[in-house]
Amino acid sequence: MSSTPSPQVPPSSSAPGTVRPGGRTARTRAAVRDAVLAGLVEYGYPGLTVEYVAEQSGVHKTTLYRRWGGVEGLVADALDLAGEDTWTPPDTGTLRGDLRALAQQVVDTFGDPAAGAAPAAFIAAAFQSERAAEALRAFYAERFARCAPLVERAAARGEVPAGTDPGSLARAVSAPLFFRLFITREPLDDTVAGQAADAALAAARAGVFASPA
Amino acid sequence: MSSTPSPQVPPSSSAPGTVRPGGRTARTRAAVRDAVLAGLVEYGYPGLTVEYVAEQSGVHKTTLYRRWGGVEGLVADALDLAGEDTWTPPDTGTLRGDLRALAQQVVDTFGDPAAGAAPAAFIAAAFQSERAAEALRAFYAERFARCAPLVERAAARGEVPAGTDPGSLARAVSAPLFFRLFITREPLDDTVAGQAADAALAAARAGVFASPA
The missing domain is CATH 1.10.357.10 (Tetracycline Repressor, domain 2)
Structure with a gap:
């Protein structure tokens, strides 16, 4: 970014x-x-x-x-x-597969102490530094914007309504996982990851993330 | 609790x-x-x-x-x-109304500096104290367990599949809001609250939070 x-x-x-x-x-x-x-x-x-x-x-x-x-x-x-890395969202051929892969990436990152320590430290720092909070906001905004092609592919395949907002859908997959990690302090596992992906998918299909026509 | x-x-x-x-x-x-x-x-x-x-x-x-x-x-x-308060979940007559009221409570709490400061401070403390993290986990587990009647009423009205897990549904409403507040550091508003409620509702209707029969 x-x-x-x-x-x-x-x-x-x-x-x-x-x-x-x-x-x-x-x-x-x-x-x-x-x-x-x-x-x-x-x-x-x-x-x-x-x-x-x-x-x-x-x-x-x-x-x-x-x-x-x-x-x-x-x-x-x-x-x-x-934020200046080359991360791109998964491309598995189906929206369900892509969302599950996204959720799994979060679980894998925070399941690995070496990989999860830095992001957790940044999230903690944002509680105490407004500049860290701003940098975190920019980091995530840019990260979620990278998910646009994932949603465009899904819309082209007819898996979600046209006009589905990529940022809203990407946030919806991540939110339940970060919520458990840093708010309710509950463990993550593959079942939780799958449920987060499926919940986001159901909401997207129902048009919750589509801008009003 | x-x-x-x-x-x-x-x-x-x-x-x-x-x-x-x-x-x-x-x-x-x-x-x-x-x-x-x-x-x-x-x-x-x-x-x-x-x-x-x-x-x-x-x-x-x-x-x-x-x-x-x-x-x-x-x-x-x-x-x-x-956690030893007398909070009970909203009872508006419809699941959509209840979930929107739940989401609005989060927005109202954190939109009021006096009301939001203590919960935010607890969430921050959990990054540095394992005992605070345990207390937070217990607090939220008990809080979400109080949402069982809300989901039972919805199931009785046929709004969600029988076997829908109250905790999963209640977490799903809150997660996107806490995610914006404390992870991506983005503002909350009534639109975001409504979207969080509608996304959780769509997922619940689709059976995402129901235990496999």
Whole structure:
């Protein structure tokens, strides 16, 4: 995703098009991101310090303050960078298969402590930092927008009404799973994932996510 | 709800049946709960201290440590106490009306800073305290169990298949709203609430929440 511009993150490091892959700027940013993730996972947002990020990344504290402004800017940029991946939604041939695969990805991510720790830490940080919350909002908005082709394919196959909103459908699949993970603190399993996908599918078929004609 | 028994919370204060309403024990517990909520809302879990709760509640620090063990026990008991209310699910005469009223309650609660601050603080605390997470899990499990009559009435009216699980349906209404509030950090409004209710209704009608016959 394109990063949220901010005074603390100059375009040279935050706009993907202007960073040479593998260049010094990109390497620095990735090293800093790794240090931020490690710190968030280990200490949480309240315990994360610029000193820790400097020590872990090998980037001088003065540089961190100058380019990222402080802990809030570091966390927001790490999240921006997380959104610059090449993830695309599943394409299994049926909407039901695609939605079940989407739900399974959430279950698999959070079922793996190594994979789930960073997203959980970002979600926790957003409770304490408005900039982290903004970065999270941008991350998810962009992520759900990537699901448009999935819904277009389904509409073309006649599986959902034309005009079904991809973002609403994608959110509907994820919501019950994140709700259990971070609100009701209940376990996830494949049955829960399947039910989340089927519930979203039933709602989509019924036209709940279609804009009024 | 009945409180989670724990060494730090003796039955005399945590089991509702054994506390005389208005008695000294109940008054102390409520004063402590109010102080915990105020501290959570103002400073968040990382900033909450037994000293603060003592000062705000007028209950001696030694008593707080003896009866609640520390900050974790205080937060868990405040949440237990929050579950001891008399909330019952809406009864509007139709399942659609009931589900829309449920969703609207969430929107209204979190649209009111005074009402929404404490639940949000508990949800945040659960990221940092396993005991808070357990108390939250118990709180929601009991809350959703209270929705059984709502679903029984709907099944009796033929609005959903017999065997529809009340907990799954109630979770389905709430999940998209909490997802926006605390994960994707997107605003809630009446349209979003209506869509959450209608999506849960469509899924329930399609039998997604019915146990396999």
